[in-house]
Amino acid sequence: MQAKISYPEWPGKRSCSIGREVIIRRCEYKQYKELAEFHYRAGNAPAVISDVFGAFFRQRVKGPSRGERLVGIIVYARPALHLAMRNRATAGRYLPGKNARAAYRRLNREVKSIARVVVDPQFRGVGLAVRLVAQTMLEVDALYVESLAAMGRVNPFFEKAGLTRWPGRASESAQKFIGALRSVGISKEVIPNPLRLEKAIEELPKQQQELVVRQMYAALDSYQRTWTSRAIKRDWKKDIQRVSANMLNRPDYFIWRNPNWQRN
Numbered sequence: 001m002q003a004k005i006s007y008p009e010w011p012g013k014r015s016c017s018i019g020r021e022v023i024i025r026r027c028e029y030k031q032y033k034e035l036a037e038f039h040y041r042a043g044n045a046p047a048v049i050s051d052v053f054g055a056f057f058r059q060r061v062k063g064p065s066r067g068e069r070l071v072g073i074i075v076y077a078r079p080a081l082h083l084a085m086r087n088r089a090t091a092g093r094y095l096p097g098k099n100a101r102a103a104y105r106r107l108n109r110e111v112k113s114i115a116r117v118v119v120d121p122q123f124r125g126v127g128l129a130v131r132l133v134a135q136t137m138l139e140v141d142a143l144y145v146e147s148l149a150a151m152g153r154v155n156p157f158f159e160k161a162g163l164t165r166w167p168g169r170a171s172e173s174a175q176k177f178i179g180a181l182r183s184v185g186i187s188k189e190v191i192p193n194p195l196r197l198e199k200a201i202e203e204l205p206k207q208q209q210e211l212v213v214r215q216m217y218a219a220l221d222s223y224q225r226t227w228t229s230r231a232i233k234r235d236w237k238k239d240i241q242r243v244s245a246n247m248l249n250r251p252d253y254f255i256w257r258n259p260n261w262q263r264n
Contacts, residue, residue: 022071022128024135027054032073035118046115051076053136055119055128071123074132075116076140078108085166085253086111086146110261112140114147114254117157133161143261148251158254168250177212177219177247184208194244198237216243223247 029052055072079086081104087095094107119128137145147158148168159165178188186200201212220239223246 021058022055022123022131023058024053024055024072024132026139027052027070027073029075031070032075032116032118034070035073035120038121039116039118046075046077047080047113048078049075049115050078050112051136051140053132053139055123055132057123070120072119072128072132073116074114074118074136076112076136076145077115079111079113079146081107083146083148083253085168086255089146089164089166089253089255090144110143112142112145114145114158127160129155129157130160133158133163137161137256138258138260141261143258145256145258147254149254150246150251161256163254163256166253166255168252171219171222173215173219173222174247177215180212180215184212186212188248191247192244194240197244198240219243219247 029049031054032052053074054070056068057071059067059069087093094103094111096103114133117129117132119132145163147163149158156165178191181188181190184204186197190196190200201209201216204212217234217239220243223242
């Protein structure tokens with residue numbers, strides 16, 4: 001049994017020919033690197049990969065012959081073990097409880113996470129991101145498909161594809177970090193500027209500096225665990241940049257329930 005999916009109309013006065021020339025099929029993760037530079041989190045690799053699908057544009061090369069060009073890709077990964085918004089959205093279905101191992105097995109069996117959706121800039125604005133999500137969710141064998149996205153409110157293609165948005169909230173660790181900065185006379189307005197933030201921290205007395213750095217890494221680790229369960233390597237320069245880029249962001253949580261999913 002297959003669910004019916006309605007894709008958005010292609011823009012323009014007439015039906016856009018691009019949509020008819022794009023096919024979506026499974027591919028390999030190594031092909032993601034062809035488009036990785038166009039993703040806003042290009043420097044961070046996804047966690048454990050489970051499924052990858054590419055959107056291929058069939059183009060004429062010479063004469064009647066045709067070639068293919070990768071113009072979009074979606075990467076699914078195993079879910080992070082702990083997400084507060086997932087627990088809210090699923091009424092605690094994946095809370096560890098007394099048998100954490102069984103709960104984690106259920107989570108890995110039933111949930112797939114969308115780690116990346118990338119579309120070549122030349123092919124944006126024609127609904128391809130929506131199509132990549134909507135068409136592939138049914139093919140990953142999961143009860144739930146989820147994703148975290150810091151840009152979800154700016155470009156709501158997840159909602160257009162059928163996922164439900166749960167607005168993000170500032171984490172407790174992020175609030176503690178902001179509070180630690182405030183306690184030593186540094187305002188949160190400094191955070192988005194990595195050079196100013198680094199200089200402000202380095203100019204603090206040692207005891208205050210240790211307090212701020214400790215809270216910074218607690219907040220950074222908490223934020224990173226919303227994206228991946230892997231250990232984060234310490235690198236001061238890069239960590240300052242991560243904090244500056246992400247600490248004031250509140251990624252939204254998106255989830256979709258497969259109405260046709262059956263346990264194998």
